[in-house]
Amino acid sequence: MLNILITGGTGFVGQHLTSTLTAKDHHVFILTRFPDYHIDKDRTTYIAYDHPISKLPTIHGVINLAGDSLFGYWSKQKKDAIYKSRMETTQFLIDLMKQLEKKPDIFISGSAVGYYGMSKDLMFTEQTAKHGDDFLAGVVTEWEKTASQAETMGIRTVYSRFGVILGEDGAYPLMRMPVKMYAGGKIGNGEQWLSWIHIEDVVQLMLFCLFNDHISGPVNFTAPEPRRNKEFTKELAGILKRPYWLPAPASLIHTVLGDMGKLITKGQYVLPGKALEYNFQFLFPDLKAALMQLERGIK
Template sequence: MNIVVTGGTGFVGRQLTDHLVKQGHHVYILTRSPEKHSDTESITYVGWLHESYNPVESLPYIHAIVNLAGESLNSGRWTDEKKQAILDSRVQATEGVIDLIDKMQDKPNVLVNASAVGFYGRSKTKTFTEETTKAGRDFLANVVEEWEERAEAAKEYDVRTVFVRFGIILGEEGALPKMIIPYKMMIGGNLGSGEQWMSWIHVDDVVGLIDFSIHHEDVNGPLNGTAPNPKRNKDFGRILSTVLNRPHWIPAPSFALKLALGEMSTLLLDGQSVIPKKAIEHGYNFRYPELRPALASILK
């Protein structure tokens, strides 16, 4: 298959590209700076999102598009400018994908669009599945709702569309390296009350669910990209401390995190319990359904 990937040079994008190439597919990575990369036998870098580039002319027939592009949520305080960049990067990239589909004479079979569990808002008591159709009312929920709304335009071209709502992605990059710093300094503990839910997923299952979405024509719409067993922060931390053989004992007070991080502290202090009901019902076999083996595979 010929598969287009946006955000292909990022943490998840590189893992996905390696997987797809090993499966025998050709990956076309859309990037604003194709000159910074060298093509290989199975990977082609194609310029886009600039008036000097016309990606349609550089692409053969494309079977699937995977859109992973977007500004990182945890790369700095959420100033007004940062929040606008978080929204704009997702909307503009997705609109760019829809524009690409519009210009293709032969449309792809499927668009797999990254999304986030932030859609559901924050709760310490509720459990969410794909059957939850009402978005939350905070900043992240608003971003996700607008993000998915843009991607949904692919359906107008009879392109099957899947929104994979990812939780906290665990891997050698991303959130986990920052999580382990306090434990390595022997000061790990609960964040705030420790009661907030952490809906997590191993990066191998991120790649697996994207691949699953590409190949299973009966998968449509929202698909929760989380492991089947979310953990409260206090339990996540205890398991992490055990894997690292470090103590879990000094809590980080909510007020201190809010003072240090501002609104971005919601990523640490708030959460939601999200179950991948649709993936389970459609037969996806999680490689890492439990947290301890997932962490051990990365940290040991």
């Protein structure tokens, strides 16, 4: 049995990961600012950020999933929250691990494919060294740099670069809503790439990294077949038995979401090179199968 310390454990990905880890008899310690809002379970313990280090058991792995949501209009205040929440929590964990007499075997730090910047033409893998030059790329670069301090402590460090995660929470409900409301269609010209991954594959790839001593550095959490926006929306419309007819102008998206709109109107083609290299078996490599499974769950 392993003891795993998680930040962001009450969020979308964190809840799924905690459920899987505890089902496999591991004990999860969830760092939260509001531990009194939660009830401890047999293998889940909620602890405050000021929990005494001396009262922690041996921690075998640390997983950082905390960070202010990217969703919403990117005002200066929102951008500050996105940046600070990631840097401060990651630095907190670095400082915590420095104080631990026995260091964890692994540190998995949340990251994003936003590292690569936006492109309609380029293909990105973990071998891509150059980062993008937009706001999110800058955030992710600094985020990973902060997390890299764990490497100097001899801790195997993984940067989980998440694509768009499809599940019952997160981006997917917002993506399906216009289609469900008979207003589905491509965004802009629809040519932008969507690098997606099913939530179950996120959890399984996280475990794969946790228990595979050979994996370190950046790992792209994306399915092996990115799809264009127009293809994604058309596939979803077919599954929901809704029309695919009403395009959304890119200018409207930018007006509503500010700079965040670029994530939707530009996109990027990201392949999970390291997962494929180590023969990770995706449960949902195909978009149609992933969407059908999600819709069965929603119904």
